[in-house]
Amino acid sequence: MDRIVECVPNFSEGRRAEVVDEIVRAMMRPGVKLLDREMDADHNRAVITLAGEPTAIEEAAFHGIATAARLIDLDTHRGEHPRIGATDVVPFVPIRGATMDDCVAIARRLGERVARELDIPVYLYEHATTRPERRNLADIRKGEYETLKREIETNPDRAPDFGPQKVGKAGATVIGARPFLIAFNVNLATSDVQIAKDIARVIREKGGGLKSLKANGFMLKARNLAQVSMNLTDFNVTGMLTAFNAVQVEAEKRGVQVLESELVGLVPLEALTQLAAQALKLPAMNASQVVEIKIFGE
Amino acid sequence: MDRIVECVPNFSEGRRAEVVDEIVRAMMRPGVKLLDREMDADHNRAVITLAGEPTAIEEAAFHGIATAARLIDLDTHRGEHPRIGATDVVPFVPIRGATMDDCVAIARRLGERVARELDIPVYLYEHATTRPERRNLADIRKGEYETLKREIETNPDRAPDFGPQKVGKAGATVIGARPFLIAFNVNLATSDVQIAKDIARVIREKGGGLKSLKANGFMLKARNLAQVSMNLTDFNVTGMLTAFNAVQVEAEKRGVQVLESELVGLVPLEALTQLAAQALKLPAMNASQVVEIKIFGE
Numbered sequence: 001m002d003r004i005v006e007c008v009p010n011f012s013e014g015r016r017a018e019v020v021d022e023i024v025r026a027m028m029r030p031g032v033k034l035l036d037r038e039m040d041a042d043h044n045r046a047v048i049t050l051a052g053e054p055t056a057i058e059e060a061a062f063h064g065i066a067t068a069a070r071l072i073d074l075d076t077h078r079g080e081h082p083r084i085g086a087t088d089v090v091p092f093v094p095i096r097g098a099t100m101d102d103c104v105a106i107a108r109r110l111g112e113r114v115a116r117e118l119d120i121p122v123y124l125y126e127h128a129t130t131r132p133e134r135r136n137l138a139d140i141r142k143g144e145y146e147t148l149k150r151e152i153e154t155n156p157d158r159a160p161d162f163g164p165q166k167v168g169k170a171g172a173t174v175i176g177a178r179p180f181l182i183a184f185n186v187n188l189a190t191s192d193v194q195i196a197k198d199i200a201r202v203i204r205e206k207g208g209g210l211k212s213l214k215a216n217g218f219m220l221k222a223r224n225l226a227q228v229s230m231n232l233t234d235f236n237v238t239g240m241l242t243a244f245n246a247v248q249v250e251a252e253k254r255g256v257q258v259l260e261s262e263l264v265g266l267v268p269l270e271a272l273t274q275l276a277a278q279a280l281k282l283p284a285m286n287a288s289q290v291v292e293i294k295i296f297g298e
Numbered sequence: 299m300d301r302i303v304e305c306v307p308n309f310s311e312g313r314r315a316e317v318v319d320e321i322v323r324a325m326m327r328p329g330v331k332l333l334d335r336e337m338d339a340d341h342n343r344a345v346i347t348l349a350g351e352p353t354a355i356e357e358a359a360f361h362g363i364a365t366a367a368r369l370i371d372l373d374t375h376r377g378e379h380p381r382i383g384a385t386d387v388v389p390f391v392p393i394r395g396a397t398m399d400d401c402v403a404i405a406r407r408l409g410e411r412v413a414r415e416l417d418i419p420v421y422l423y424e425h426a427t428t429r430p431e432r433r434n435l436a437d438i439r440k441g442e443y444e445t446l447k448r449e450i451e452t453n454p455d456r457a458p459d460f461g462p463q464k465v466g467k468a469g470a471t472v473i474g475a476r477p478f479l480i481a482f483n484v485n486l487a488t489s490d491v492q493i494a495k496d497i498a499r500v501i502r503e504k505g506g507g508l509k510s511l512k513a514n515g516f517m518l519k520a521r522n523l524a525q526v527s528m529n530l531t532d533f534n535v536t537g538m539l540t541a542f543n544a545v546q547v548e549a550e551k552r553g554v555q556v557l558e559s560e561l562v563g564l565v566p567l568e569a570l571t572q573l574a575a576q577a578l579k580l581p582a583m584n585a586s587q588v589v590e591i592k593i594f595g596e
Binding site: 006051180241266269275280281 | 302304331349350393394478538542557558560561563564565566567570571573574577578579580582585587588589590591594
């Protein structure tokens, strides 16, 4: 398996395990690996992480969307998390041997098929978007299902990229392509949460800091420690070492030590080879120099 | 494939490609992947790198040794590289899900079988050795095949760990277990090779520097640069970042910049997760957090 794409569909069901089971079963097929499965009852939402061969992943996503449309009714769905569809959002993420353009192509082909075969309106977002104002998921999802249902037939701004200008009980689905998101936190040797908040404000993109970096300061109550919690939305722009070093520099300015960092969830191998390249001034490091990739990936 | 062992058998044939072909063919079987294959005519030696499932790798090594014994005659073999056998040395290297003890067990079991089925004397070395004076390959191989042939029947110090106290035309074979060896070089922004030699002398284990680090200074004539060339014989003792930082500190003391580093050949994923853990103060980083390993390795 030398080409790998990840897909993280979000379904509007976080309470009925048997419904999520059936959706997951519909997506499982040769070439598809289930990496993670999360359900949240308050959000009433499930987040499934799949990865594998691009064609198999695209097919899996279609069957997940079709099954969710059959089993989930947005007219009765209630939950804390914003949503506009039974399958709410489906991002494709390049991991290995596949580019962002490949993922954009998958997103658009799948969007067209979902509209045609399932009669569901589809909006494209992030790298797959066709309009700048639809790049951000939050903008597409504004007002949620209930507002979209009222507006889609009459407001041309809400015309979908594919499919009918009306929603059924499965709502609409947002499909797109984005880079791998790395969730990376740095714990500080202080119980002063304000220091973590100040550092986050300085280093994040929104504050004029590092591109593609989101950051916030939190208190880890159980350990009485302040934490700078970060999302690297494109590690090829700002990687883990750059983010870590930025926190360290800002912590030192404030007379605080960095205690340790933590990685939440997974990273692609490329994030590690990139880190090695940076830490060791190793321009030529690449994934095919890793024994495991020579064995599994070629 | 959640358990991976590497094996790097060295055969005393570097001129007849068809002989090496036949040896390699004998080793190829399900669960075994050929990672590299090098032949050197002056050395009259071939170095084959295999990796895969431990049982399959052990079986592959046996068939390589049996084929080499059939096709290579040490009485007529000449080459620059020291050797005592048709299959000269067979190290097993733990990569993933297998320990050094597992590799020691493989080496000893294979050694016993080679002696019993092929009537070849076998010496155990490195982590598999049974006597401290046989830990180093060079000590076992002293005087090469020609001396061993004279001494093995009469000198009790040369009694093999397994097999007959006499050699046939296949000679003897050294089998053992060792950590993965990382070949890692750092290029300096100077044409003064003495600086590279001085740095190498200070940082290497032999000079009281970093444990499990071998280093030498060389001139890269084509680029007019001095290079510190290193072998990390156990990256769990001294890893790439520690070695790189040591070169950088010593270079700075001498007023020289580090230009870049280079990795020769492969590294196991663990060397990268270890580097990430060190560079990011990330105590909990492990290989199962890498997407590709979640997909291929579980």
